[in-house]
Amino acid sequence: MIQIKQLTKQYGTGGNVTTALSGLNLSIDKGEIFGVIGHSGAGKSTLIRCINLLERPTSGEVWVGGVNLTRLGKTELQAQRRKIGMIFQHFNLLSSATVFDNIAYPLRLTKTPKAEIERKVKEMLSLVGLEAHSHKYPAQLSGGQKQRVGIARALASDPEVLLCDEATSALDPQTTDSILKLLLDINKRFNLTIVLITHEMHVIQSICDKVAVIHQGGIVEQGPVAEVFLKPQHEVTKEFIRQETDSGEALRLAIAGAASGPSRAVKITFLGTKTYESILSRIVHETGVNFAILQGTISTIKETPYGQLIVRFEGDEIATDETIKKLLEQGLDVEVIR
């Protein structure tokens, strides 16, 4: 659906150039929720704004739905942009227009008949649950409601892609979750491709299918969320995950702490329904190894459950090897830490 090829964006001229993106490549499939995570200043906003050419790339190509946007003239680009919805951190609603008129805005651009506008806006209002607020002005709404209007407005023109620039960063945790749920719902219902950028791993973990980690204007790691989240490779990714799972000093001490007999610390990762099965207890029962839990998480990635346990096996070498082998046979992921 979206291909970004060798995208470079520099700001400024002469001796005062900031390179926000350098030779970035990215491919996003139809119907997926693709998250881009990175620290402040990594180039996230620049990247997402290059997808609808709000920012003109210095070089490189941006393809959306088989069209090379960087090659288009002004009016062609305007027409293509109508197929790409966008929502913003600060909502960017017309303060002088009612909720109804905000949502009707993209429809009026294309001279949609009045009755059709009426119908479509009503449909959008019920989609985002704001039927009762049609005649209010944005200033009379809460942040979450404003973002719902933003989403309704972005979807009114039946776009194929929705771009979300830090769409939940100005919202409290509960509101964030409700907006994320809405996005996931919309993604499923319309098979809409969603690109979202964020600096919060939580957002990626909640709804994204794939994630790319952006650092200093380039993608340093990408893949399905479970893969990247459970086995991060790049230091920046690990840092984001540490913030989320908060495994810090305590864990290091626990791993370093010596057991009385021979022991080994391992990280076991469960994914999907296996998370809730009694695999570990069954296996140690067979092999006669004891274990101590040093750290444990059970959570979900998008809607898939996962568990991650760091345990110390206590028993002889052979029995521990046997335990690990059996865990692997059960399709779990085991990583020996020490």
Added chain:
Amino acid sequence: MLGLDFSQVNWNEIGTASLDTLRMLGLSALFSFILGLPIGVILYMAARSTSGWVRFGYGILSFIVNILRSIPYIILIVAMIPITKSIVGVSYGVIGTIPPLVVGAAPFFARLVETALNEVDKGVIEAAQAMGSSTRHIIFRVLLPEARPGLLAAMTITIVTLVSYTAMSGQVGGGGLGNLAIQYGYYRYDTEIMIIAVIAMIVLVQLLQMAGDRLVRRFTRK
């Protein structure tokens, strides 16, 4: 009290002068807005253009606007007499005051329009661009509606400024309340008429300001 006697006042004359002032105000405000609004929009758009040539044009337009604004109004009237004659045929009377009033007020109003447009949230304009708006859409459906309270305030300030301009225009044969005040009060020591004319102008300014403020409040949605 102070030896003033209002019984001798010629109210007819005050009525005529008031009407003249209102006509000067109405016409000059109308043309100032018609001319100043597009100039303000052009200033705003040109300042943001990606083309160096357009920004150069902005520099020139901005310079002209500044020059017109820095010429003392009384000098503008005199300097414009030939131009005024060629535009409206005469350089006196209510009609003769309109061209200098407009040339005096339109650049002022244009600058206020530019300032009001600058206040419009950049994010909202971006959102409109992202939705595929053309420049026309952005001007008429985003910039002007979003800036409406600011534009109404700009109109109010301009029209109040025009009240004092009309008083000066009256000096060179335009008539109106300001002229009346000076003619009677300054040249003939007829203090009563001067006081009434001045009070009428104060009331006029108050009414205009109040009406303007009400409109601004009515359209403020923030």
